[in-house]
Amino acid sequence: MNKNIFFQAIISFIGNVHANTHSLMKDARSNEITPQQHSILEYVFFSKAVTTSQVADCLNISLPNASRELKKLSRLKLIVKEIDEKDRRKSTISLSEQGKNLMLHTFERIQKNFWEQAGPLSEDEMQLITSSMKVLETKVFF
Amino acid sequence: MNKNIFFQAIISFIGNVHANTHSLMKDARSNEITPQQHSILEYVFFSKAVTTSQVADCLNISLPNASRELKKLSRLKLIVKEIDEKDRRKSTISLSEQGKNLMLHTFERIQKNFWEQAGPLSEDEMQLITSSMKVLETKVFF
DNA sequence: TATTTTACTTATCAAATGATAACATAAAGG
DNA sequence: CCTTTATGTTATCATTTGATAAGTAAAATA
Numbered sequence: 001m002n003k004n005i006f007f008q009a010i011i012s013f014i015g016n017v018h019a020n021t022h023s024l025m026k027d028a029r030s031n032e033i034t035p036q037q038h039s040i041l042e043y044v045f046f047s048k049a050v051t052t053s054q055v056a057d058c059l060n061i062s063l064p065n066a067s068r069e070l071k072k073l074s075r076l077k078l079i080v081k082e083i084d085e086k087d088r089r090k091s092t093i094s095l096s097e098q099g100k101n102l103m104l105h106t107f108e109r110i111q112k113n114f115w116e117q118a119g120p121l122s123e124d125e126m127q128l129i130t131s132s133m134k135v136l137e138t139k140v141f142f
Numbered sequence: 143m144n145k146n147i148f149f150q151a152i153i154s155f156i157g158n159v160h161a162n163t164h165s166l167m168k169d170a171r172s173n174e175i176t177p178q179q180h181s182i183l184e185y186v187f188f189s190k191a192v193t194t195s196q197v198a199d200c201l202n203i204s205l206p207n208a209s210r211e212l213k214k215l216s217r218l219k220l221i222v223k224e225i226d227e228k229d230r231r232k233s234t235i236s237l238s239e240q241g242k243n244l245m246l247h248t249f250e251r252i253q254k255n256f257w258e259q260a261g262p263l264s265e266d267e268m269q270l271i272t273s274s275m276k277v278l279e280t281k282v283f284f
Numbered sequence: 285t286a287t288t289t290t291a292c293t294t295a296t297c298a299a300a301t302g303a304t305a306a307c308a309t310a311a312a313g314g
Numbered sequence: 315c316c317t318t319t320a321t322g323t324t325a326t327c328a329t330t331t332g333a334t335a336a337g338t339a340a341a342a343t344a
Contacts, residue, residue: 194292195292206294233292
């Protein structure tokens with residue numbers, strides 16, 4: 001298989017995922033937070049407990065800017081910062097109940113959009129999709 | 143298969159693709175254009191010839207803002223706008239030679255990052271990845 | 285031919301994000 | 315202990331992107 005053609009297929013696939021994400025998110029994101037803040041909440045949601053540096057690293061945000069956005073989210077009572085007693089420079093960030101609820105509601109809306117777009121999927125199709133994603137997550141997007 | 147668990151897998155997959163894209167793009171994008179301008183060039187690159195409205199629609203940019211960014215790209219001599227002789231309101235946008243070169247060089251850098259990240263892939267692996275992407279592009283990200 | 289619609293442009297303002305310098309404080313290492 | 319390093323904060327400014335109003339000209343339509 002030609003490496004360049006293979007790579008073009010990857011690029012095209014990434015483009016499709018991004019375009020699709022955009023339409024999935026349409027009207028789903030709460031309008032009290034910005035897209036980047038949504039990414040942060042989503043990251044914290046899936047990671048349970050993280051530090052400011054981790055947020056900055058994983059989301060490619062500079063530490064000062066990550067700190068700023070986390071402060072805003074904290075003021076909105078969507079996250080909770082607790083000082084790490086083992087290393088008092090660090091603080092552990094997690095979603096507040098309100099933050100969890102906001103994310104769950106957002107996911108509900110996204111999910112609604114998703115099923116409208118994708119249409120009904122059979123058990124076999126879901127299995128196939130799941131295993132395909134697993135392949136890509138193992139070999140390409142890790 | 144539980145629909146909610148399936149959906150969570152989709153969300154998590156999308157998150158992984160986005161994160162990976164970010165690191166693929168690292169230092170690959172030319173610093174004479176912005177991320178959004180890169181998206182526009184990429185779209186035009188793959189679409190050959192498009193109108194301003196198409197760029198706006200497909201990239202979820204308002205028409206005025208799409209017009210503005212296209213004008214900037216035009217001033218940078220990266221795209222060419224030609225008035226459509228059949229409908230003189232429209233103009234056909236395509237990449238200039240300079241624009242094509244810029245995109246090709248960018249793709250080279252992205253490709254370099256890609257192979258460094260993914261490591262060597264066997265023929266079988268590439269086939270498996272390709273067919274997995276095809277599944278997802280057919281069933282989910284279209 | 286007069287009116288409406290389509291495609292686009294220009295200008296302006298607001299908001300989101302990025303970049304950087306200066307600072308504070310805790311921990312680690314000599 | 316004293317210096318260095320790591321983690322984070324605050325403040326400030328620039329750039330990028332989003333939103334909207336107003337205008338132009340070509341095409342479609344009544």
